[in-house]
Amino acid sequence: MSLHLGDIAPDFQQDSSAGPIQFHEWLGDSWGVLFSHPADFTPVCTTELGLTAKLKNEFAKRNVKVIALSVDPVESHRKWIGDINETQDTQVNFPIIADADRKVSQLYDMIHPEANATLTVRSLFVIDPKKKVRLIITYPASTGRNFDEILRVIDSLQLTDKHSVATPGNWKQGDDVVIVPSLQDPEEIKRRFPAGYTAVKPYLRMTPQPR
Ligand code: BEZ
Secondary structure, three states: OOOOOOOEOOOOEEOEOOOOEEHHHHHOOOEEEEEEOOOOOOHHHHHHHHHHHHOHHHHHHOOEEEEEEEOOOHHHHHHHHHHHHHHHOOOOOOOEEEOOOOHHHHHOOOOOOOOOOOOOOEEEEEEOOOOEEEEEEEEOOOOOOOHHHHHHHHHHHHHHHHOOEEOOOOOOOOOOEEEOOOOOOHHHHHHHOOOOOEEEEOOEEEEOOOO
16 A cells, blocks of 8 residues: 555554554554664664664654564564664664564555565654654665654654744754745734744745744
8 A cells, every 4th residue: 555645644453562552542642653674683773773762852852652663573573672772772662563464564565575575665654643644754775764854854844733834945943944835914924923034035935933
C-alpha cells in the first residue's frame, strides 16, 4: 500500500521489544514518529537508534512518541538493544517493532524490492495527534538519517498548525516565517502578527516567528 501525506496512518497490532503494540492506542493523543531500518546488528542502524534514544527529551518536549521497526524478531531486538546501549552510551527508551512477518512493512510500503527484496529501507513517518501522516521520508539503507532535521520538520508542522504561517527553506526555531498567501484580510493579519511583516513581494511576506 502506498501512503500519502494527509492519509490516516494505518492501525496495526504487532509485537515489539516492549511487548505487543496496538499502534493507534499506543499513540494516544501524541504525535508519532514511526521509522524503519534494514536490520538488527548493523552499524548505521546502531548509531541511528542510539541517537534517537539520546533525543528522548527533545521528542518529549514536542509531545512526540517514537517507535522503530525492522523485520527481525523480538529476541533479536532485545539482544541488539544491549549492544546499542553499550556502544552508543545510552539506554534505548522506545519500542522496536518486531515485524518478522512483514505485516507493518507492507502496510507502510517500507520494502522497496528493487533496493532489497526482503529488508525494509529507511522509511520515516511523522503522524499527528489526529493520526494523519504529515511527513514521509525515505532514505537508502547506506545513509543514516539526520534526526535534527526530523525535529526541525516537527517544529515547523507544530508551528504552522497553530498560526497561519509556513516556514522557508532552511528555517530553524527563531527565524522569520512566511505568512501564508491565503491570508489576505489586513485586520486579521494585524491581529495575528502584531510584530508586523515585510512584503518582499506581495506573495512573499515575512514576519517574526509567532510565540
Ligand atoms: C547499516 O544499517 O549499517 C547498513 C545497512 C545496509 C547497508 C549498509 C549499512
